[in-house]
Amino acid sequence: MADPASYRPRPGEIPTDPGVYRFRDEHGRIIYVGKAKNLRSRLNSYFANPATLLPKTHAMVHHAASVQWTTVGSELEALQLEYTWIKEFAPRYNLAFRDDKTYPYLAVSMSEKYPRVQVMRGERRKGTKYFGPYTAGAIRETMDTLLRVFPVRSCSVGVLRRAERSGRPCLLGYIDKCAAPCVGRISEEDHRALAEDFCDFMGGEATRFIRKLEKSMAAAVAELDYERAARLRDDIIALRKVFERNAVVLSEDTNADIFAVEQDELEAAVQVFHVRGGRIRGQRGWVVEKVEDATQADLWEHLMQQVYGSADQQPESIPRQILVPRRPANHEHLAEWLAGLRGGRVEIKVPQRGEKAALMETVRQNAQHAMALHKSRRAGDLTTRSLALQELQEALELPRPLLRIECYDISHVQGTNVVASMVVVEDGLAKKGEYRKFSITGDAAVDDTASMYNVITRRFRHYLAETAQRQQGVTASGEISGRVAADGSGAPGPAQGEPSKFAYPPNLVVVDGGVPQVHAASQALADLGITDVAVIGLAKRLEEVWVPDSDFPVILPRSSEGLYLLQRIRDEAHRFAITFHRAKRGKAMTASVLDTVPGLGAAKQKALLEHFGSLKKVRAADAAELAGARGIGPVLAQAIHETLHTDAGTPAPAVNMTTGEVLD
Template identity: 50%
Template sequence: MQRPPAGTIPDSPGSYQFKDAHGRVIYVGKAKSLRQRLSNYFQNPRNLPPRTAQMVATAETVEWIQVRNDVEALMLEYNLIKEHRPRFNVRLVDDKSYPFLAITMSDDWPRAMVMRGSKRKGVRYWGPYGHAYAIRETLDLLLRTFPIRTCSDNKFRHHERIGRPCLLGHIEKCSAPCVDAVSKERYDELVEELSRFLDGDTDEVVRDLEAQMRDAAGELEFELAARLRDRLGSVRKAIEKQQMVADRSEDLDVIGIADDELEAAVQVFFVRGGRVVGRKGFVIDKVEDLTAEELVGNVLEGLYYDYPPLGFPKVVLVPTPSEDDDLYERWLCELRGSKVQVRVPQRGDKRTLLETVTRNASEELVRHRLRRASDHNARAQALNELQEQLGLPEAPLRIECFDMSHIQGTDYVGSMVVVEDGLPKKSEYRRFKIRDVAGNDDFAAMEEVLTRRFRNYLQERETPVSEREGRFSYPPNLLVVDGGKGQLNVAVRVLQELGLDDEIPVASLAKQFEEVFLPGQPDPVRLPRQSEALYLLQRIRDESHRFAITYHRQLRGRRMTRSVLDDIPGLGPTRKKRLVKELGGVTAVKRASLDTLRGLSWLPDAVADAIYEKVHGPPASGAQPNATRQSGP
């Protein structure tokens, strides 16, 4: 890569992006001064750290975007990393989905539940927790004191319809709002009390229960007093599960890090009101060379850029100062709306707590190393074996596999799955609905799919880098088709017609004897039965088959479940759902008269006419389909 002309790089804050020969972003960075930072890359490669030197050698161009200040540069860098996922940037490799305790505050009758995955609007979260069973045990204890519903919406409506509560209502673990056994005001109070308790405000709850128990005993209501005593015991057990580690007024996030040359394990304890209310752990792949200070900065970005479920703390404890503590404090203050400190505890309880969290990170790193050693070695061995056994010019770091699926020629579909570095890259999977093949012809279907895929690649290759969509921008190091010699010949013919036969190696995998066929070789290559290379090809082939079957079933199910109400102008999914619900089903809609349909105040007359015409044919002339609805007497 050539250095940009002198004086063209601005001396201002911004983000820079290195790109490879295909225009793919391979590294994103940020800088207070783009000129000073980029000049560090254009020196003798021997003076650069090995992975940085490899990145510069891979890059073809460098671009940059100027911003007003270093906080904006930090935010822009993170957005670009999320968008492009550059191969030389550090990345989160642990995909564990942690469970949260959640309350659906936007519901008429909020529901407590255990949730995973992406966060939803109108839901309050507590956690994350290390294990789902820990949340369920805590929730089971708290329902005796705060009996809010945990049932699904369907179950709630079912019991509302039959007028009887479920078992939880009978054993007093639910206040049974489905049968109006509790007023809306009292139910909202229960939700608010449970929320305060989960926020760490436990003393008031305990005092209230103790006072109610004494009052009940004083009025000789011993049965009620006994129930309150049991509830108090449940609350105290739940409190014991929340370890007290700081003063009640303190909100902390404590970050522990343990790392080696390749990866870093991170553990985070969330402390609210002095109690540990959640924890989270993840692993960072150190693709670039990082100092301890830079690693802390990357951890802070990944942890807080997407709004955390528990909000932002007042203090973040880290094991070592970041590369720019002032930058991260200003960024967090801007996100929180008030002061946030990032500091390293030197002594006392907070230092002890940080050491505990760091010890958790060290133990997780040891466990991860054991998993990593076996997995990474197996993947590297598989790629090397494929290169050797199939006579490939280089190890197939990107493999694409294609498969077809249909039933007697109907709902014909094709699939393309992508494996990079021996791991599935699901973001680049593609599905094809066959357009030009009539009947049962796998060879013609395979030809259509491969032609569409590689024509798109050729078009994107000729497109300026800034205008590429990225869907088919990169060629595979190995193209695999599911089948025998017939499918292989189709793939070879398509690549020859497009002029790609010298650029893209191709092979087919026959399922009967797990034989690999190569162009120009009459006999198949038989990979050793227990080899990692064969195992990798089998997994790729099975994944492409699964992906194709899934898409085929979707299309078939969609076709078989089509309704008479589909494709009616003006009747979208929302109106259709409301129409079916109000009239009592699709059959009821079919039986409805034109006057009934027009009588629905929210349904335009034109749409009502279109529904009636779709079901019954054009209305009689006396029905006046275009008459406007009258208002008033």
């Protein structure tokens, strides 16, 4: 652990302007980002008497090896820059919000030619409108009911194109739950207007549509068109069913998100009710890892940043009112920032009495229940992971805790399509965003040991190169004795030595195999001059742990949590390698005459086949017709035509190299 005095800025170096600061560890990784109205006052508080620091702040400043700051023009700019860096670098000691489950949303992809209604989870996409979140059962029922009144396209891209080519709609088109724009039953403009009506209804304008249908039904009855009146009556019932599913809790003009929190010393459970048009349209829950010492006001500020920060693509997801039990820190600038994202006024209020305060109490009770459930699960999970890491460290006699473990596996079939995988575990949890896969060719694919040597060499050669590049960048920017001076620039980029990809070394390398694989990995590290990374191998048959330069394995008890952890890491590396190997093998099994056309890559091949429908139709087209496909110019079209019509005769079509089946 570093001594904060070793990188403390000299007196007078830190400006008194507002700005954003970031602490880095010994590898240059940003571990904490903060903002301050007065940078000098705020940063000096971190270098006070260690005995006066709170435990988490004490751990952070001793984990850090340098501090850097950037001045800005105002507190609002500091808020925006702080959010940008937290989102980009995910610092370890900042508040981290994670959703305790994946919630489905009703989404309308307005950016497509024919907008599509679908149930979506995960990250939001640009050009798509979202409504929810809902429970899984309720959203399916809602979507099925609304498609009766608003028959917007809901099929996949593949189904849509198949219908366009065949001239026949899918099943939904036959049962009147799709307007079938694919076969021209409705124009593109009318279908888009139908999708916009769907969005307006879900956005809170249900009453307008119901009244419109009631007037149409009355007119149909007056004209004695009872069949049409009956259909309209059923549509009205369907819309009311959706509209009345959510209880009215506030006045119909109320659009608000209501938050509540329940916390302990380690974490906090956050609940939010989404109220639109006075009705509860959805509920969500988060667990906050309180890895920094933060007041409740700071907690609410970071919550607002992370919940609504991604709304720049979906401004309608930010309501006009945000109700919280306590005002966030710097709430005036926070409201101004949110108003800029929304494109309209945003109010952050603390309800004191009435219906809103009563609803907040309900949200708080939900947060209490969520926290109690999470505590029971967390107790077992944290204890198990800590025990596993401690057992491994003691069994392998390692001097440092196992903060990061990397596991490697080689996959091939009789020496063909050789690939390798690298999976990463930090603090006992998988870091899937840092998984890597390697293709291995040439002499390195001779056997498993040569492949393992090649992969370890490539991975740590990247680490050494990026470390050297970062050190050169830091030296050029004026870092002295482990202290980064203020640069006055924007976000740190590659020129400032920002680590990426392979920049962080593990404490432990695990290879799938026994003595030969361990020796190959150890030799690769030794040849690169790396001596502070431990290497072990986990042999499958007896689950023995092999270490370099030892004639006997380390035997972990069968009930050992450390052994269970190694097995899970090894199995994950094997799964990841097998998945990559199968994909590479499947691609190698299919050869096409289009592969021989110079300048025709995979993307243009796909566009060509999508335009014509099959290789047979591509072969039948002339150069002018080929040039009509997306991305195909006249020169490339002529090259394709010449390749498919050589003097040697008709070339072989695409075939499956395993079965011999022609892939037309």
